[in-house]
Amino acid sequence: MTGLVDFLSDFHFIRPVWLVAVPLVLLLWWRIRSRATARPAPPRGVAPHLAAALTVGEAGRRRLLPIDGVMAAVVFASLGAAGPAWTRVPSPFVSQTAPLAIALEVSESMMATDIQPTRLDRAKHKILDLVATRAGARTALIAYAGSAHSVAPLTEDPEVLKPFLEALSPEVMPSDGANATAALELARGALAGQEFQGAILFVLDGLDAVDLPAFDANAAEDGPVVVYLKVGGSSDLRVPSGSTVVEVTADGSDVAEIERRVASAWREALARDDRQQWADRGWIFAIPAALLALIWFRRGWTMRWSVAVAVLLVFAGDGARAEGLTDWFGGTVAGWFLTPDQQGQIAYNNNRFAEAADLFTDPTWQSYALYRAGKYPEAAETASRLDTADAAITEGMARLRNREYRAGVAAFEKALERDPDNATAAHNLEVAQQIVTYIERVQEQSDTGEEAGIGADEVRFDNESGRGTETRITGDEATKEMQTVDEWMRSVDTNASVFLRTRFALEAARPTP
Incomplete structure (x- = not known):
């Protein structure tokens, strides 16, 4: 029921001017059909009952006529050209589900x-x-x-x-x-x-x-x-x-x-977001229009003037998308009609990001899909080969997710070099720099680096930033405190409970402003 309410509240036509054709087509259909089904004047000098008995084809006057199929196809084509829509086109930069x-x-x-x-x-x-x-x-x-x-x-x-x-x-x-x-x-x-x-x-x-x-x-x-x-x-x-x-x-x-x-x-x-385009669903009406047009191949069912009108209306909605075919056909059949990038876009819109990454041939969209699928190293590698600001932003976001903070800063700086007015790149660069500063501050206070190799003869913690002091641990010292997996998991659970209990107690004791 919720989906129906959403549909009714958002349904509209992107190009409503094409709806003007519908009443004109219906008027034309009524005029042509009324003439075709009109009773001829009875012949003079013949009794009415004899004239009715001698008239051939009178019973067929009320059957379907060529104008019926033609006008139905043109009406469907007009509705498709008007661009019915009730959802927005998803943006690759916006999560497809509400927070x-x-x-x-x-x-x-x-x-x-x-x-x-x-x-x-x-x-x-x-x-x-x-x-x-x-x-x-x-x-x-x-x-x-x-x-x-x-x-x-x-x-x-x-x-x-x-x-x-x-x-x-x-x-x-x-x-x-x-x-x-x-x-x-x-x-x-x-x-x-x-x-x-x-x-x-x-x-x-x-x-x-x-x-x-x-x-x-x-x-x-x-x-x-x-x-x-x-x-x-x-x-x-x-x-x-x-x-x-x-x-x-x-x-x-x-x-x-x-x-x-x-x-x-x-x-x-x-x-309610006017920045995103509406998704044109005109293809829905193009399908019945095309099926009705199939009967035009029968002799006596073609009206030449209507063919041009129907074709014009079908292709008038240039924003219509072929992705709706997958709602009617399986992936194999859809492959006959859609390019790999179109199939990838459909998978992306349906939150099947790993599948979309395999389908996309466009490296920009492939990097988006890899990032959304959680494959951050692959996303960063793919985006790094592109020369656009958006690609550099994708690379930076993937680097941050993969905890390559300094590489993320470099990627956002690269994005600003390519597009100095890019607000997204500027914001992300500021956030990434704050993350690096925080990590370096913790490093300085703890006198350790960010990475440690356990089990080596000598372990030197990363001090690339130059803050704090160099710290070395010999192999015996590094392995002395190693725990089994079960011991480590128990310590994590215990520490999480202790951490939450302590933090909640401090927050509860804090004076209310």
Whole structure:
């Protein structure tokens, strides 16, 4: 139902002037058909009943005529030329899914076992499943009980969220309770300043009445869409009217429903962005027009004047895309009609980035797809061979993701050399320089470098920046503190829990401004 509402609200014609042809065509059809089906005057001197018996072909006058198929084809072609549209053309620089802030209730009630193994454990599993389905989308994590705390800011890497999510428990929270109002405020802050308005997901087992006014105010201010995933608790969850409540299920239907709601929020935000072009769907009407035109090969069903009109209208919508063919045919058949780059664009638009990277022959789009697929070294290598500012930006972003910070700075500098007025390159360069400065400051304070080779006879930490002092560790010292994999994993889990408990306690003790 949500998809239908989105469709109806955004549907329009890009070139509505072509719709003028529709009533003209219908008028012409009525005039021609009325003449073709008009009864001839009865012959003089013949009785009416005898004239009717002697008239040949009278019963066939009400059957389909050539003008019927011709005019139907021309009407469909006119609608296609008008450019029906209801979605925007995706941008390679914009995530294809709305940013999402997840607020997880971490209270004592979430430890109930009415949902196995516990409500909290099931909630964590559902969050991980949801993040896995949002390829390349940004997700933030917030935990709340008696107070609310930001666990992780918006990130495209699910591996960043996983260790902190697993470390969450009522023991790390400063106080028990369920302060959803504070969590809502943090979630709105996490989404503030985003290019497109995101959505908020509350994973909880209940909502106190005292929190309802905050959610009502968010809806009244046209704030981010709020979706609720109910994990156990009472049968009824009190939420603002019109809100979406999804019950946790044993299968993935609940995650799919949440993703549909979040995707709907993204489409609504994208539809309001005038910087992106509308996706021309005129090909939808071109298909029935072409099928109707097939009957023109039959003798007696061709009207020569209409052929030129139909062809003109079919090709009038120069912005129509062939990508819709894949909705009707499989990939093999689509290959007969579409170039590899067109097939790659379709895969890219559907978030199949790895497949798109294999299909693209255009190196620019191939580098975009490799970056979105998480193949950062390959994306940087492909983009580095191109001589455009956009390619240098892609290279820089891939370098940063691959933790090649100084190489990322160099790539953004290269982009500015090619296009001094490129605001994206300037912003990214500033951010990359701040990252390098931060790393060097930490290096100076810890008196270590960024990389260490464990197991060598002598390990020298990187000190390329010249800050801090050179540090050497002999092979025996380097291997003395090595841990097994199980020991290392246990230490990571313990450290994450201790880290969160300490940080949350400090934040809770901080005076309220």
